[in-house]
Amino acid sequence: MDIELRFEVDEGTGGSPDDLRTLYRHLADHPELPEGARVLIRREPVRPGELGTAEVVLAVVATAAGVGQLAVAVRSWRDAVKRPTNVRLVVPAEHRDVTRPVDDALRGSGDPRRETGEEKAVGVIGRIDPDNSACVLIGVDRYYDQELPSLRAVYNNVEQLYDVLTDEDVWGVKPGRIRKVHNPRTATDLVQPIREMSDLATDTLIVYYAGHGLKDLLEDELYLSLPTSVPGQPESAVRYKAVKQAITQSRQAQRVVVILDCCYSGVAMDGAMSTATDDIRADAGVDDVRGSYLMCSAAPNRKALAPSADVCTVFTGELVDVLRHGIPESSGLTLSLGAVFREVRRRLRRDNRPQPQEQDQNQVGDLRFAHNVALRTKQTPDAAVPARETRRHRVRRGLTVTAAIIAAAAAGAAVRPGIDWWREPGGRCSPHATLLSYTDELDKLDVNGEQVTGLSAIALDGGSKLLALADNEPGRVFPLAMGDPEHLTVTARTGQTLRDQDNEPYRQGIDGEGLVIENGTGTMLVSSEHGPSIRRFRISDSREIGELPVPAALRDPPDGSAHTGRTIESLTATPEGDYLYAGWEAPLSGDGDQRGRHRLRIQRYHGEPGGDYEPDRQYAYETDAGLYLTELAVVEPDRLLALERQYVEGLGNAIRVYDVDLADAEDVTGQASLANATADVFVPSTLLFDLAACPAGGRGKVTAEEPQSNPLLGNVEGMAVGPEETSGPHRGTRLLYLVSDDNSNSVQTTRLYAFRITLPD
DSSP: OOEEEEEEEOTTSOSOTTHHHHHHHHHHHOTTSOTTOEEEEEEEEOSTTSOSEEEEEEEEESSHHHHHHHHHHHHHHHHHHOSOOSEEEEOOGGGTTTTHHHHHHHHOTTOHHHHHTSOOSTTOOOBOOGGGOEEEEEEOOOOSSTTSOOOHHHHHHHHHHHHHHHOTTTTOOOGGGEEEEESOOSHHHHHHHHHHHHTTOSSEEEEEEEEEEEEETTTTEEEEOOTTOBTTBGGGSEEHHHHHHHHHTOOSOSEEEEEEEEEOOHHHHTTOGGGGHHHHHHHHOOTTSSSEEEEEOOOOOOOTTSOOOOSSOHHHHHHHHHHHHOOTTOOOSEEEHHHHHHHHHHHHHHTTOOOOEEEEETTGGGSEEEEOHHHHHHTOTTTTSOSSOOHHHHHHHHHHHHHHHHHHHHTTOOOOTTEEEEOOSOEEEETTEEEEEEEOTTTTOEETTEEOOOEEEEEEOSSSEEEEEEOSTTOEEEEEEEOOGGGOOEEEOOOEEOBOTTSOBOTTOOOEEEEEEOTTTSEEEEEETTTTEEEEEETTTOBEEEEEOOOGGGSSTTTSOOOTTOSEEEEEEOTTSSEEEEEESSOOTTTOEETTEEEEEEEEEEEOTTSOEEEEEEEEEEEEETOEEEEEEEEETTEEEEEEEEEETTTEEEEEEEEEEOTTOOOOTTOSOOTTOOGGGBOOEEEEEEGGGSOOOOSSEEEEOSOOSSTTOOOEEEEEEOOOOOSSTTTTOEEEEEEEOOTTOTTSOOOEEEEEEOOOO
16 A cells, blocks of 8 residues: 655744755655655645645655655755754654654754654644634533433533633634534524634634434434434434535635534433444544544433533533643643543543544644643743733633632542632623622621621622621521622621510521512511511511411421422512512422422512512422522512522532523412423523632632532522613623522631623523
8 A cells, every 4th residue: 555745844944945845856866765656746735724835745655664765765865954944744644653754754853843842743734723713612501302301511511612712821712703502492503603603714613512412223323402302303403414514515614623522312322422433423524624623522421310510521621621721741832633632532531431532634633723731831930920910811720720620520539628729800600690709708707706607698788788697596687898899898797686576586596598678668578498488577676577478388288388498598579679589499299300400489479568468470490400499689570590509418519590581481379280390381591600610719718628619619598689780881781799608517618709790682
């Protein structure tokens, strides 16, 4: 079999412009080359990604022995030149090992690339240019069919990849050249962004998809799922061939990179994507594009009932981590796609994870892609504490620390308690939420002999004041004063003990979980899991002066079927106070859950502040898998924010905030059970942000005393949201505050967070 070796000019590496021609003359006349060897020089299109034509020297030999003789000839040319040259060698991947002597002869001693280690591999032929490339990041994280569990980590996949690819320290693609597509509803919604972004790409088009991969057993084809996809019904998903067609119809892009982090559902293929990787590679190949590179995840997703400790799926989590941190063991200042993939595969193999696969056409995997952040950091003397570090870079460094911990959790390792974390002010958590800052100043704070502990709810009392409710005995409300949310500080005044109508402290506490300040009345409403109940108190002396009715079906047994101790966890009201919303933390006994997604009830009341409230509607709400409803906050008429929480021993907390739409929602007051309710009965909700995806911000050293995938996480229970800003630089945004409950536990923290949010259109 003939072996073709291609010698090209490597622009920008010094040397003489005549090097290629002198090499050709030397080889053509060299007496040691075998008689059957062919050497010619010609002009032809340069490698994918480089426009125009250039001269190349082609040497074709028939045997390995011929390769050795060619190496001798190249070495003699290098010895005659006596200096570094600008000639490089490109060979097909399957011949790299056998042609290694020729590459060694070509590089020789004194080659700057060899001395710096920047390009040690054969065929590294340029860089994927972010300024002339385009990316589409597609993620499907929510499914309506019961056999396809939702994949909340996929949302984080897209957000984290966007952050790392736009980071100038890593790759630096401009925001206008990268598009995020969350939960496309139709095939057009999935494919059209690929077509549109391909029009921008003259260098490389990168297409990423994460979600459930489905296999048509009859046609043996790969299908990419949509939120409405149904296993066994290929027409409900998108044929991968349609994606290939959209890619190949773009003739501007010189190459394409496809990254698939998908698997078969447990029903369709027994969750065993790893056993069908070759099939996926066959389906997903993009051979008809002049240069292509495919990364394919072979990892199955978790079952719906399993707690998710990963911020991203395992494969994408490692991919993001390698790009974010770099590879310290590498000697190159830049990393090729192939180098990134091999490091991801090494880590997954080390952790006994299913192995991903790659497919490389025309050596795209050898192109320089991302900066090796690990070496760039080492070579900066003041990298640990930059003298002039922008806010953006401070955020990125915080994300890097977070990503390392996420990767550890993804590998099954808990974060060691007692680690000290140094964090700079916050950063973006999602397209709709930015962490401004947080403070631990309240943690175990002593105020006139009483500790600030057990905070379960907060309510805004003006722009910079809060009331904070403690759920421990005997039950208190602490007035708080906050500073600038960009650099959050907080002080607490003496707590006021909640008292019954006889002006006595509650003997067994009140277990208060929800708090509403009634507009213009000097009163507040406190929801309690005892009973459950909603009581009215005067703010001036914290004395109970009344109680609201709770429907019998929502009460504790024997009157109702509520889960004792997990009843009214959340309470919120409209600004005018005409509507009040109370959310139950856990399902009624007859409502249950659907594949781990708890089916809950939100009770709406109608009335007026300081006066009577009567129940008037109930809404059906379904949490994410394994999570419980912890707090509600009104943002617009018929629109709420919902705080969901989960705790798993050894893994820590999951904390997520959702945008909930009550418009046109069904009244389920008369439905005795939600167990068999159809999907359209439940109010729609959209993830606003996941606290685990926020960069760990703040000032000073903070100790993570318990296992958490992100040290920001904790037992967050309280939430308060401010009004929409109507002018100035933050027009259209709102301030959002969260508070964590330390449960009077030494290893948990009382933490106050400040966010700026925008509501999705």
